[in-house]
Amino acid sequence: MSETAAPSGKTPVDFWFDPLCPWAWMTSRWVLEVEKLRDIEVRWHVMSLAVLNEDKLDELPEDYRNMLARTAWQPVRVVTAAWQKHGDDVLGPLYTALGTRIHNNGEGPTLEAVAGALADVGLPAGLIDYAEQENFEFDAELRASHKEGIEKVGQDVGTPVIALPGPDGEQIAFFGPVVTPAPKGEDAARLWDGTVAVASVPGFYEIKRTRTKGPDFSNL
Numbered sequence: 001m002s003e004t005a006a007p008s009g010k011t012p013v014d015f016w017f018d019p020l021c022p023w024a025w026m027t028s029r030w031v032l033e034v035e036k037l038r039d040i041e042v043r044w045h046v047m048s049l050a051v052l053n054e055d056k057l058d059e060l061p062e063d064y065r066n067m068l069a070r071t072a073w074q075p076v077r078v079v080t081a082a083w084q085k086h087g088d089d090v091l092g093p094l095y096t097a098l099g100t101r102i103h104n105n106g107e108g109p110t111l112e113a114v115a116g117a118l119a120d121v122g123l124p125a126g127l128i129d130y131a132e133q134e135n136f137e138f139d140a141e142l143r144a145s146h147k148e149g150i151e152k153v154g155q156d157v158g159t160p161v162i163a164l165p166g167p168d169g170e171q172i173a174f175f176g177p178v179v180t181p182a183p184k185g186e187d188a189a190r191l192w193d194g195t196v197a198v199a200s201v202p203g204f205y206e207i208k209r210t211r212t213k214g215p216d217f218s219n220l
Helices: 022-037 049-053 062-069 073-086 088-104 111-120 125-132 139-150 185-199
Strands: 011-017 040-046 161-165 171-175
Touching (some): 011 139, 022 040, 022 088, 022 185, 040 088, 040 139, 049 139, 073 088, 073 111, 073 125, 088 111, 111 125, 139 161
Antiparallel strands (some): 011 161, 161 171
16 A cells, blocks of 8 residues: 555655654654655555554553553544545545644644544544444554554554655655654755665664653744
8 A cells, every 4th residue: 555656756655643642743744844845745644552552551651551541542543534434635634633733732632622623624523423432443444554554663663654665666664753843944854864864774773862852842
């Protein structure tokens, strides 16, 4: 699915996100800035922190465990249902509407924020019913999309995952980058070029430094 060429002829960049994650949100705004400056086309896919962590809940702090057990499922289920019922093209606009409400506006991952995002992009209000559906109708599709993304980078990372074709035809995939605030203009393009260059090196494993503050939404 994700390795096919973009119809526009631009380089396809596949981006897996969980709408709950503030770091994925920052990275997504960066990638959209890069899309203005480099010959790429972003394609959106769902993944899930709840799915990622469901087999290791007993290893997590209680607050995070409780959040994953309930709140984390709600937005991603609604996004998945919208994708399945209305097609790939709704993913980008709905993610933007959700992220703006959840992260930028400080509404959090509430049902009210999700319902508002559906209204913002003109999707049926009834999609909110999927948030708490006990036997989620599109669970298999959510898990398949999550699996496709996470298997490109391994189980020890989170969201987002980014993948694009490499110069030798092999796909380049990486987690992140985690960045705050999301850079703009040539700073965004320079970070893209450097990230792709590093990720293209055979055998590259990890680069990391200590995080000193939380995500900064002030320039989004």
